[in-house]
Amino acid sequence: xxxxxxxxxxxxxxxxxxxxxxxxxxxxxxxxxxxxxxxxxxxxxxxxxxxxxxxxxxxxxxxxxxxxxxxxxxxxxxxxxxxxxxxxxxxxxxxxxxxxxxxxxxxxxxxxxxxxxxxxxxxxxxxxxxxxxxxxxxxxxxxxxxxxxxxxxxxxxxxxxxxxxxxxxxxxxxxxxxxxxxxxxxxxxxxxxxxxxxxxxxxxxxxxxxxxxxxxxxxxxxxxxxx
Amino acid sequence: xxxxxxxxxxxxxxxxxxxxxxxxxxxxxxxxxxxxxxxxxxxxxxxxxxxxxxxxxxxxxxxxxxxxxxxxxxxxxxxxxxxxxxxxxxxxxxxxxxxxxxxxxxxxxxxxxxxxxxxxxxxxxxxxxxxxxxxxxxxxxxxxxxxxxxxxxxxxxxxxxxxxxxxxxxxxxxxxxxxxxxxxxxxxxxxxxxxxxxxxxxxxxxxxxxxxxxxxxxxxxxxxxxx
Numbered sequence: 001x002x003x004x005x006x007x008x009x010x011x012x013x014x015x016x017x018x019x020x021x022x023x024x025x026x027x028x029x030x031x032x033x034x035x036x037x038x039x040x041x042x043x044x045x046x047x048x049x050x051x052x053x054x055x056x057x058x059x060x061x062x063x064x065x066x067x068x069x070x071x072x073x074x075x076x077x078x079x080x081x082x083x084x085x086x087x088x089x090x091x092x093x094x095x096x097x098x099x100x101x102x103x104x105x106x107x108x109x110x111x112x113x114x115x116x117x118x119x120x121x122x123x124x125x126x127x128x129x130x131x132x133x134x135x136x137x138x139x140x141x142x143x144x145x146x147x148x149x150x151x152x153x154x155x156x157x158x159x160x161x162x163x164x165x166x167x168x169x170x171x172x173x174x175x176x177x178x179x180x181x182x183x184x185x186x187x188x189x190x191x192x193x194x195x196x197x198x199x200x201x202x203x204x205x206x207x208x209x210x211x212x213x214x215x216x217x218x219x220x221x222x223x224x225x226x227x
Numbered sequence: 228x229x230x231x232x233x234x235x236x237x238x239x240x241x242x243x244x245x246x247x248x249x250x251x252x253x254x255x256x257x258x259x260x261x262x263x264x265x266x267x268x269x270x271x272x273x274x275x276x277x278x279x280x281x282x283x284x285x286x287x288x289x290x291x292x293x294x295x296x297x298x299x300x301x302x303x304x305x306x307x308x309x310x311x312x313x314x315x316x317x318x319x320x321x322x323x324x325x326x327x328x329x330x331x332x333x334x335x336x337x338x339x340x341x342x343x344x345x346x347x348x349x350x351x352x353x354x355x356x357x358x359x360x361x362x363x364x365x366x367x368x369x370x371x372x373x374x375x376x377x378x379x380x381x382x383x384x385x386x387x388x389x390x391x392x393x394x395x396x397x398x399x400x401x402x403x404x405x406x407x408x409x410x411x412x413x414x415x416x417x418x419x420x421x422x423x424x425x426x427x428x429x430x431x432x433x434x435x436x437x438x439x440x441x442x443x444x445x446x447x448x449x450x451x452x453x454x
Contacts, residue, residue, distance in 0.1 A: 161417075164399070164410050171398020172391070183391050183437035190388075190433070194421035206417070210410035 025062050027052045033073045037112045041070055078132050081108065085139035095152035098143050099192050102162070106169045110184045154197045156206050163212035165191055252289050254279045260300045264339045268297055305359050308335065312366035322379035325370050326419050329389070333396045337411045381424045383433050390439035392418055 017025065031052035035043040045066060049059040063069040084104045088097035140162060147153035165188075172183045244252065258279035262270040272293060276286040290296040311331045318324035367389060374380035392415075399410045 161413070164414055167398045167401075167410065168395035168414055169398065171394045171396065171401065174394075174398065174401075179437040179439070182435060183394065183439065185434040186388070186436055187391055187395055189431075190418055190421040194417040204416075207412040208409060209413055210406040212406070212410065 021062075024052075024054050024058055028054060028059055028062055028069070029073055032069050036070070036073060041066075077108070077112070081105065082132050082136050082139070084108075085136050085143070088143055089139055094143065094146035094150045095196075098147040098153060101140065101143060102165065102192060103188055105162075105166065106184050106188050107181065109166060109169050110173045110180045148197075152197055154195060157195055158209040160209040160212040161195075164210065167212075248289075251279075251281050251285055255281060255286060255289055255296070256300055259296050263297070263300060268293075272296075304335070304339070308332065309359050309363050309366070311335075312363050312370070315370055316366055321370065321373035321377045322423075325374040325380060328367065328370060329392065329419060330415055332389075332393065333411050333415045334408065336393060336396055337400045337407045375424075379424055381422060384422055385436040387436040387439040388422075391437065394439075 028048065032048045035048050035051060039047075045059060046056065048069070049056050052059070063072070084101055088101045091097035091100070137159075141159055144153065144157065144159065148155055148157070168191075169184055169187060172187055173180055255275065259275045262275050262278055266274075272286060273283065275296070276283050279286070290299070311328055315324035315328045318327070364386075368386055371380065371384065371386065375382055375384070395418075396411055396414060399414055400407055
């Protein structure tokens with residue numbers, strides 16, 4: 001075994017880092033991921049440094065802003081999220097694709113409360129996040145269009161209803177972690193049954209949708225905001 | 228006009244209070260009501276004293292515990308909540324009664340985030356709250372039974388689903404206040420359409436309900452808990 005890191009492919013943004021710097025970087029990312037998931041993305045930077053066992057100077061040298069840390073921590077998960085939408089677009093059954101996206105996004109949200117907050121909150125500095133979010137949003141719009149065209153999704157379903165559902169699911173995720181997944185699955189099943197065109201016939205019209213868009217709605221309350 | 232307060236009926240717990248003490252009591256209740264509604268029931272007692280313009284000693288002389296303050300502030304609203312259920316029980320149409328309870332409770336939750344947290348969180352010291360909560364729970368169980376018997380509510384709806392819905396609605400209530408009522412109305416409309424027996428036929432079975440009961444589930448995250 002060699003400690004020469006130039007012989008293994010370096011992760012993006014790590015080129016030229018010495019082994020100890022790389023080690024610190026990994027510890028910070030692990031600590032931040034854990035803190036974001038369990039507490040939320042507003043966890044103090046000092047708490048992340050403490051968990052990682054590094055000083056504040058080291059933390060800020062590696063990640064000058066909270067946004068840069070969030071972008072890096074959630075990069076894989078954001079890709080997973082986009083690929084959930086991409087997979088659904090490749091599904092020959094538009095309704096199956098639509099419901100799979102809904103089920104997977106809600107399950108991801110319950111599993112990691114930091115992730116969806118990061119996904120839905122606008123970070124001006126996080127260019128990659130913004131691009132991926134727009135891509136996910138457009139992909140979901142296309143899925144919605146196809147599922148309606150196939151006559152499986154009710155015509156009055158709106159894009160904002162996805163955000164509405166993620167907000168509602170966020171209320172479940174914020175409760176007792178133990179039963180959150182069970183509760184979320186049941187909520188999603190109820191909503192999907194209501195979204196189906198076959199069951200929407202003859203119902204009274206829905207009240208208007210709220211003006212929600214993925215990029216504007218932070219749906220988990222910032223933890224500790226009133227502390 | 229006389230300042231002799233013995234000539235007008237005194238509110239419960241105020242007998243023998245001098246006019247200035249009564250005035251302080253009212254200021255504290257008004258400040259606490261506002262703080263519970265906008266911040267949550269975990270708002271520091273010192274913040275309530277500050278809003279009311281009284282000292283901590285005065286606050287604690289009137290309300291020795293946070294629970295006693297909560298019980299008093301929410302007494303009227305809790306009665307309103309119980310009477311929503313009572314009115315529904317008097318409704319000759321069980322489904323109309325059921326859906327009215329659901330709609331009103333969710334609207335109350337959005338209007339006042341402190342109230343439903345108080346309603347759903349167990350306060351060991353608040354005997355009156357406990358009794359009223361049990362009464363509301365039994366009343367809702369009876370409404371559920373009747374709506375199912377009338378063939379309007381799907382057979383696999385469970386009591387826990389009311390809590391599930393209040394948790395989901397809490398996620399909406401936690402978002403931007405401006406659009407919360409619009410969003411909540413749409414969520415409730417979707418869920419009620421799914422709860423209807425007429426639309427449940429032929430659907431795949433629901434995943435199991437979570438083990439939620441009104442008395443055990445605090446569904447709004449304590450504000451500032453990680454501060």
